[in-house]
Amino acid sequence: MKNFLIYRSSAGSGKTFTLVKEYLKLVLNDPGEFKNVLAVTFTNKSAAEMKQRIISALKALSSGSDENLKKLLVSEGVKGDIKFNAEQVLNNILHKYSYFSVSTIDSFFHRVIRSFARELKLQLGYNIELDQLAVLDKITDKLLDDAGIDEELTGFLEDYIYYSIDDEKGWKIENKIRELGKEIFSERFLLKTDGSGLQNSRLELKDFISILFAIKNDFESKMMEISLESQEITDSYSLTIDDFPYKEKGFMNYLLNNIRDNKFEPGKRAQEAAEDIKKWYNKNSKPAVKAAAENGLFAMLSKAVGLYDKEFTKYNTAINLVKTIYVTGIFRDLIEKLKEYRDENNVLLISDINNLLLSVITGDGSPFVYEKIGSYYRNFLIDEFQDTSTFQWRNFFPLIENSLGEGNGSMIVGDLKQSIYRWRNGNMKLLLEDVKNSLSGFESILKEDDLKVNYRSKKLIVNFNNSFF
Known part of the structure; x- marks a missing residue:
């Protein structure tokens, strides 16, 4: 493998098989190569499944019981005696199992962190x-x-x-x-x-909070003043909300009630009535309704809607900032x-690991990392990449970049539709664009492919899934 492969997949399209196949292609061409391949996924269950499938495939190849897999590997460039080499790889894994590097991303990073405990001034015996x-x-x-x-x-x-x-x-x-x-x-x-x-300082924050409350109180008092003045005009003409168009569902309810309840957004009827005085009355209206509109109510509603349009965004921003600024x-x-x-x-949080590792890898470089962990990886295979976080990619990238610079290859495989770990900072954008941007110097070896065939789901489910996403 000399390329950087990006596989986009969907459920049932064989992404784990694809990863296992790429692993086999690497180790069967050189049975000692298994020590230099790191395959990672997101959960312990997935890592265990990947190990099991690699071992099962090697057993089948070493016994000659899977001719289809053998033909596929030959068609994709595997040379030599596949049966013999598969047996050699199995023996190597058996005798040097600690070098069989198939694990979760967190486990690999934790392993690196433990190797750098002294440099990071971590106490002995710390827990995660x-x-x-x-x-x-x-x-x-x-x-x-x-x-x-x-x-x-x-x-x-x-x-x-x-x-x-x-x-x-x-x-x-x-x-x-x-x-x-x-x-x-x-x-x-x-x-x-x-x-x-x-x-x-909290004193500075208090000053800022005072400004926010001033914005809040100023807007609310202006709107309240409009509502109270509108009530006075309405009372002076001996009118009620029921005398106006649409009654409690109309613009007068907004002017006299909603504003006082801090419901400042005018509806469609209020906006129309603020622009056209003819919306205030009809042939069945009391004469006092038209008079009240012409002598102040129309102007009050126009003023309220205008104030909302001009100042509500600032008011709403202040309200939302106040809700969070105390915690800030x-x-x-x-x-x-x-x-x-x-x-x-004497603990590290799981979120600490990625942050600490970033400083280690970017500061000391790949060779020193490999020296500390006692392994050297030429190829990286990353499964469930849609759940990889930005920090995790930044930590992997220097190692992958070093590998590509030495003429080796790596691969990632992921399914955007199965990105379920956003709560743990999983970043779908990585699979969409960030990886390609990071590898801008390696365009000639960057290969993308979509695993389009679904081997698991019925046609109806596949069609629904494709249309939904």
């Missing part, structure tokens, strides 16, 4: 913590326990509680902190900041509590 949400619960509780000790933090949390009560969300803020606090584990957060962007103000504290938790419990 998989349940990040459980850790978030613990550090959130610890943060709230500090209320009353840290005066600045206490004041900030009190302001948050008062805001939450005013916003009718209740006084318990733990769930909101936990929900937004998940962001500290996300690759978006880790890629964009090392924490330096969180050094703004304690992100720094959450990160500090997370550091304390790591040190006290």
